[in-house]
Amino acid sequence: MVTSFATANAQLVEGKRGSEDFKIGVAGYTYRNYDIDQTLAFLKSMEVKYLSVKDFWLPLNSTKEQMDAFKAKCAEYGVNPYILGPIYMKSEAEVDRAFAYAERYGSDVFIGVPNYELTDYIIKKVKETGIKVAIHTHGPDGAPFPNIQKVAEVYKDPSLGIGCCMDLGHSVRMGEDIVKDIKKYKEWIYDIHIKDESEASKKGGTWEMGRGVIDFVPVLKVLRQIKYQGVVSLEFEKNWRNPHPGVAESIGYMRGVADATK
Amino acid sequence: MVTSFATANAQLVEGKRGSEDFKIGVAGYTYRNYDIDQTLAFLKSMEVKYLSVKDFWLPLNSTKEQMDAFKAKCAEYGVNPYILGPIYMKSEAEVDRAFAYAERYGSDVFIGVPNYELTDYIIKKVKETGIKVAIHTHGPDGAPFPNIQKVAEVYKDPSLGIGCCMDLGHSVRMGEDIVKDIKKYKEWIYDIHIKDESEASKKGGTWEMGRGVIDFVPVLKVLRQIKYQGVVSLEFEKNWRNPHPGVAESIGYMRGVADATK
Numbered sequence: 001m002v003t004s005f006a007t008a009n010a011q012l013v014e015g016k017r018g019s020e021d022f023k024i025g026v027a028g029y030t031y032r033n034y035d036i037d038q039t040l041a042f043l044k045s046m047e048v049k050y051l052s053v054k055d056f057w058l059p060l061n062s063t064k065e066q067m068d069a070f071k072a073k074c075a076e077y078g079v080n081p082y083i084l085g086p087i088y089m090k091s092e093a094e095v096d097r098a099f100a101y102a103e104r105y106g107s108d109v110f111i112g113v114p115n116y117e118l119t120d121y122i123i124k125k126v127k128e129t130g131i132k133v134a135i136h137t138h139g140p141d142g143a144p145f146p147n148i149q150k151v152a153e154v155y156k157d158p159s160l161g162i163g164c165c166m167d168l169g170h171s172v173r174m175g176e177d178i179v180k181d182i183k184k185y186k187e188w189i190y191d192i193h194i195k196d197e198s199e200a201s202k203k204g205g206t207w208e209m210g211r212g213v214i215d216f217v218p219v220l221k222v223l224r225q226i227k228y229q230g231v232v233s234l235e236f237e238k239n240w241r242n243p244h245p246g247v248a249e250s251i252g253y254m255r256g257v258a259d260a261t262k
Numbered sequence: 263m264v265t266s267f268a269t270a271n272a273q274l275v276e277g278k279r280g281s282e283d284f285k286i287g288v289a290g291y292t293y294r295n296y297d298i299d300q301t302l303a304f305l306k307s308m309e310v311k312y313l314s315v316k317d318f319w320l321p322l323n324s325t326k327e328q329m330d331a332f333k334a335k336c337a338e339y340g341v342n343p344y345i346l347g348p349i350y351m352k353s354e355a356e357v358d359r360a361f362a363y364a365e366r367y368g369s370d371v372f373i374g375v376p377n378y379e380l381t382d383y384i385i386k387k388v389k390e391t392g393i394k395v396a397i398h399t400h401g402p403d404g405a406p407f408p409n410i411q412k413v414a415e416v417y418k419d420p421s422l423g424i425g426c427c428m429d430l431g432h433s434v435r436m437g438e439d440i441v442k443d444i445k446k447y448k449e450w451i452y453d454i455h456i457k458d459e460s461e462a463s464k465k466g467g468t469w470e471m472g473r474g475v476i477d478f479v480p481v482l483k484v485l486r487q488i489k490y491q492g493v494v495s496l497e498f499e500k501n502w503r504n505p506h507p508g509v510a511e512s513i514g515y516m517r518g519v520a521d522a523t524k
Binding site: 009010011012013014017019045046047172175176177178179180200208209210211212213214215216217218219220244245246248249250251252253254255256257258259260261262 | 437
């Protein structure tokens with residue numbers, strides 16, 4: 001971030017930008033066509049400082065040494081690999097593996113996609129390990145948890161340490177009102193995946209922010225209102241072979257809305 | 263632009279976006295490393311509909327037929343090649359050539375950079391042809407007109423048909439207060455080049471919008487206030503070999519600020 005000198009000129013940035021009220025990140029799935037080095041170079045070129053880490057870069061059986069090397073590489077690019085996942089969990093063995101992975105990484109939370117029948121086991125593991133689970137909500141596509149309502153319905157008590165990585169795009173594809181949901185379920189929101197959508201229906205796909213159907217002005221305003229302290233990570237699923245221009249456009253858009261809603 | 267269906271959901275785009283109050287374009291110099299086909303593909307991928315045309319794509323001696331073919335190609339990509347230039351004019355012969363070029367193109371205005379000593383000749387040509395000149399302001403780098411003040415000082419009467427393609431970045435590099443200038447000199451502004459800068463000094467260079475020293479929130483607000491009807495074209499001079507990600511980020515940023523300042 002370029003720092004301005006003190007001046008009386010009306011149009012020079014003074015003090016904190018509105019966008020600095022948000023931790024803006026990228027969800028790893030966005031750059032699934034790239035290795036971690038190229039991905040980090042992309043993030044650095046946009047001054048994006050948070051990355052949600054997918055296991056195609058850091059496999060679930062990674063050793064602590066491999067994890068340390070991975071973190072050191074991220075640090076070279078000024079990027080905080082702040083969370084692991086989403087990790088799918090279809091059996092108790094897979095739950096165990098996911099928690100062990102997060103524990104080796106030194107995390108107190110990871111993004112998970114557990115099957116419903118593992119609910120009691122997940123609650124037990126969170127109690128045992130102190131590691132929380134942010135359940136990724138996947139809209140109308142058939143993954144266990146379509147929206148934040150379902151997480152709240154199944155887990156009931158937000159103090160258990162099971163919450164959401166709320167996917168705003170997928171929620172809109174479900175026909176949800178995400179502005180109301182963010183306010184209503186704020187204590188369940190541990191992490192956020194953000195993206196625009198081509199349609200507010202199952203047929204919708206990721207779109208560049210500012211050019212789809214979602215008005216992000218009230219979305220960012222409600223995140224300010226609830227004083228959301230987590231990361232807002234762009235999960236750009238469009239153009240997987242060459243997503244970067246659309247990512248850059250979306251990150252720019254998010255910063256523009258954030259600066260102007262200060 | 264994706265169109266949303268009618269809904270009660272707070273976060274879906276309804277009616278006109280704030281960014282639709284601006285004609286957002288790109289200045290040709292941005293893509294000087296690319297041919298017109300690739301440039302138009304870049305614009306289309308961002309839904310940018312205005313292009314300021316440099317002569318490396320359409321030489322000053324182009325025939326009317328070549329110009330028609332050029333326009334037809336732009337139309338295929340949904341792009342309006344709305345203005346020619348900047349065209350440097352260091353002699354009366356170069357002035358004649360520039361006006362003839364604009365006349366063949368069917369323009370009533372072009373972006374020019376005339377030497378001071380050509381002032382009377384420029385005024386005469388504008389009177390004769392009805393074609394106006396938007397003088398590109400180039401800040402502290404030594405081009406004849408550093409800022410809009412200088413254009414007003416030299417040409418005195420804005421009704422003559424000589425105004426500015428005001429370059430906001432270069433003006434900031436001159437230490438100008440562009441918010442005040444836009445308001446004060448609004449009748450002189452025919453076209454705008456927009457970009458962020460790394461520093462508000464001669465040493466400054468183009469930067470991605472939202473990450474440099476310029477706060478574009480008051481800038482877009484004052485453009486709304488004066489009801490500016492022209493195009494705002496991004497002239498991104500950074501990373502000339504691979505400018506597109508920075509362009510996309512900047513276009514996104516501009517749209518974000520525009521949407522949030524509706």
